[in-house]
Amino acid sequence: MKILSVAFKNLQRKKIRTFLTIGGVAIAVAVLVSLIGFDAGYQKSLSNDIDKMGYQVLVTAKGCPYEAATLMLKGGGGLRYMEQSVYDKIAKDPRVDKISPQLAATEFDKDRQDGQGGIVLYMGVSDSYLELKPWSKFKTGGWFSNDDADEVIIGYEAAELEQRVPGDQILIPNLNKALKVIGVFERTGTQDDGIVFIPLKTAQRIFNLPGKLTGIGIKLKDIGSLGDFEESLYNEPGIQVISMAQVKGTIFNLVSSSKAMTNSVAIIAILIAVIGVINTILMSVFERTKEIGVMKAIGASRLDVFRIIWLETTLICVLGGILGDIIAILGTNIVEHIIRQVLPYAPAGKLVIITPELLFASFLGAVVMGLIAGVYPAFRASSMRPVEAIRLGD
Amino acid sequence: MANILIKADKINKTYKLFAEEINAVKDVDLEIYQGEFIAIMGPSGSGKTTLLDILGCLDSVSAGKLKVLDNDVSVLKESSLVKIRRANVGFVFQEFLLIPTLTALENVELPLLFAKLPQQRKLAVNLLQKVGLGSRINHLPKQLSGGERQRVAIARALVTSPKILFADEPTGNLDTKSGQQVFDIFKELNQKDGLTIVLTTHNFKLGLQAKRIVFLKDGRIVSRVESSLCV
Numbered sequence: 349m350k351i352l353s354v355a356f357k358n359l360q361r362k363k364i365r366t367f368l369t370i371g372g373v374a375i376a377v378a379v380l381v382s383l384i385g386f387d388a389g390y391q392k393s394l395s396n397d398i399d400k401m402g403y404q405v406l407v408t409a410k411g412c413p414y415e416a417a418t419l420m421l422k423g424g425g426g427l428r429y430m431e432q433s434v435y436d437k438i439a440k441d442p443r444v445d446k447i448s449p450q451l452a453a454t455e456f457d458k459d460r461q462d463g464q465g466g467i468v469l470y471m472g473v474s475d476s477y478l479e480l481k482p483w484s485k486f487k488t489g490g491w492f493s494n495d496d497a498d499e500v501i502i503g504y505e506a507a508e509l510e511q512r513v514p515g516d517q518i519l520i521p522n523l524n525k526a527l528k529v530i531g532v533f534e535r536t537g538t539q540d541d542g543i544v545f546i547p548l549k550t551a552q553r554i555f556n557l558p559g560k561l562t563g564i565g566i567k568l569k570d571i572g573s574l575g576d577f578e579e580s581l582y583n584e585p586g587i588q589v590i591s592m593a594q595v596k597g598t599i600f601n602l603v604s605s606s607k608a609m610t611n612s613v614a615i616i617a618i619l620i621a622v623i624g625v626i627n628t629i630l631m632s633v634f635e636r637t638k639e640i641g642v643m644k645a646i647g648a649s650r651l652d653v654f655r656i657i658w659l660e661t662t663l664i665c666v667l668g669g670i671l672g673d674i675i676a677i678l679g680t681n682i683v684e685h686i687i688r689q690v691l692p693y694a695p696a697g698k699l700v701i702i703t704p705e706l707l708f709a710s711f712l713g714a715v716v717m718g719l720i721a722g723v724y725p726a727f728r729a730s731s732m733r734p735v736e737a738i739r740l741g742d
Numbered sequence: 743m744a745n746i747l748i749k750a751d752k753i754n755k756t757y758k759l760f761a762e763e764i765n766a767v768k769d770v771d772l773e774i775y776q777g778e779f780i781a782i783m784g785p786s787g788s789g790k791t792t793l794l795d796i797l798g799c800l801d802s803v804s805a806g807k808l809k810v811l812d813n814d815v816s817v818l819k820e821s822s823l824v825k826i827r828r829a830n831v832g833f834v835f836q837e838f839l840l841i842p843t844l845t846a847l848e849n850v851e852l853p854l855l856f857a858k859l860p861q862q863r864k865l866a867v868n869l870l871q872k873v874g875l876g877s878r879i880n881h882l883p884k885q886l887s888g889g890e891r892q893r894v895a896i897a898r899a900l901v902t903s904p905k906i907l908f909a910d911e912p913t914g915n916l917d918t919k920s921g922q923q924v925f926d927i928f929k930e931l932n933q934k935d936g937l938t939i940v941l942t943t944h945n946f947k948l949g950l951q952a953k954r955i956v957f958l959k960d961g962r963i964v965s966r967v968e969s970s971l972c973v
Contacts, residue, residue: 350855351855354841354844354852357843357844358843360843361842361843638837639839639841639842642833642835642841643841644824645800645827645833645835646827646832646833646852646853646898647824647827647853647856647857648824648856649821649824650820650821652856733820734800734820735800735801738800738835738839739791739795
């Protein structure tokens with residue numbers, strides 16, 4: 349027989365109490381894992397979203413830069429337009445490597461989301477779009493037959509939603525315009541998956557915006573010339589320049605302020621769990637005063653008693669840590685779903701990334717928590733005097 | 743005469759209970775020899791249990807001198823007393839005080855764990871057989887009768903091969919029949935194995951079966967009787 353089995357058997361004495369305490373630890377660990385996993389996953393997905401745009405600089409019509417940022421990412425309403433002449437001018441700049449004009453348009457489709465209705469984002473693009481995104485692959489079909497064709501290429505998710513394959517027709521609601529599906533993109537894990545792409549000229553024609561653009565994506569030959577390049581565009585009237593690095597920074601800043609809130613929630617959850625563990629173990633120590641006294645009478649030293657109680661606490665936290673990890677893994681999808689509802693902008697990739705390292709670190713954290721929580725109850729038990737514990741311990 | 747195991751020289755024990763100072767043991771002189779079987783008797787509150795606790799190194803002495811197996815324990819603190827208890831003393835209590843989560847066998851093995859002695863399952867099983875519980879070694883305390891529990895407690899007290907066995911009212915919670923059975927085990931341990939036994943009881947019928955009786959009243963020894971004639 350080992351000290352460990354003495355401790356373990358005692359935990360089985362009051363199963364419900366032990367289980368509830370383990371549950372408290374598990375919830376704290378699960379919250380911790382989910383929050384840290386979210387931090388990691390969100391940053392990664394967001395970076396991925398922005399990097400996969402393929403351009404370092406976006407030129408848009410003048411307006412609020414944050415509005416421009418959300419437009420670019422989400423394609424909300426209230427679009428502003430600029431003249432195509434701006435594009436022609438910038439395209440001549442020798443520092444530009446690749447450049448792609450875009451015309452975004454949104455339409456409300458009342459049949460989306462099971463009749464609740466939803467916004468469909470249409471993006472008019474030119475052939476250079478593929479140059480900026482060399483990783484784009486077609487799941488089926490291919491590129492537009494010409495730059496004024498009545499054709500569309502659909503992003504992966506949009507295709508699934510609309511249930512369209514090449515050769516099908518797709519109707520733009522409110523315009524009563526039918527276009528032919530010519531291709532479907534592979535999944536990219538970015539916002540592009542939800543977009544319906546149209547040739548730029550077609551878009552300008554059917555949305556009645558001749559010679560207009562909403563944005564120009566630019567990739568420079570040398571990222572080091574970004575500062576100079578931005579400055580040279582400041583003199584252009586009616587446009588603004590947004591670098592992707594800025595956008596990333598802005599969104600990360602917004603997120604990090606809410607991160608402080610969520611982190612304090614995690615800390616509170618852990619504190620409550622620790623207090624719960626101390627309370628439970630202390631209660632069980634007082635209930636067992638006579639038993640502890642008799643252990644001492646039959647030869648247990650202070651250290652022996654300390655170890656038994658300490659082990660019990662640690663066992664609770666070890667089991668809680670394991671359970672918490674399991675809950676966190678099983679609960680990822682639910683957490684993702686909730687976060688997506690709450691966040692103003694959720695990137696397309698996985699929002700919560702739980703790595704083995706994170707699981708192990710959280711488990712280790714729970715063990716350390718147990719070691720700390722166990723000190724006081726174990727000390728109280730070990731300093732009981734045997735004769736008092738036995739004779740007066742009722 | 744045989745070796746002196748315990749020598750008490752005017753020992754006193756006082757403790758505070760609700761601001762009132764209680765003098766539970768007063769100027770007790772007592773010598774306990776190897777192989778003795780002593781019953782400490784007296785009315786409730788006479789200090790029997792306190793005296794037993796002190797002799798068994800479970801409690802400290804307030805004044806006087808107490809030697810247990812050549813250790814002057816009157817000056818020792820709990821951290822040193824535990825070592826003497828572990829090596830020399832076995833305890834049996836009125837309420838048995840087995841660990842309810844452990845089986846009979848595990849309860850008997852527990853002192854070996856604390857004494858850091860090698861786990862001797864065979865020794866523990868043998869002891870349980872000796873007290874007549876060979877077939878119930880894997881039962882939990884709640885599955886055993888009072889008499890059986892007390893016999894487990896005796897096996898537990900014996901597992902570290904103590905030189906002295908202390909028992910505080912060991913038959914106090916038992917009916918007459920199982921009380922006598924338990925007492926017979928003590929007698930057998932004393933007669934066959936030569937184990938020194940010190941117990942308290944207020945049951946005269948049992949107490950008179952000891953070799954020597956010490957009567958206590960208000961913390962003082964009021965008479966000593968060699969009762970071997972009664973056995």
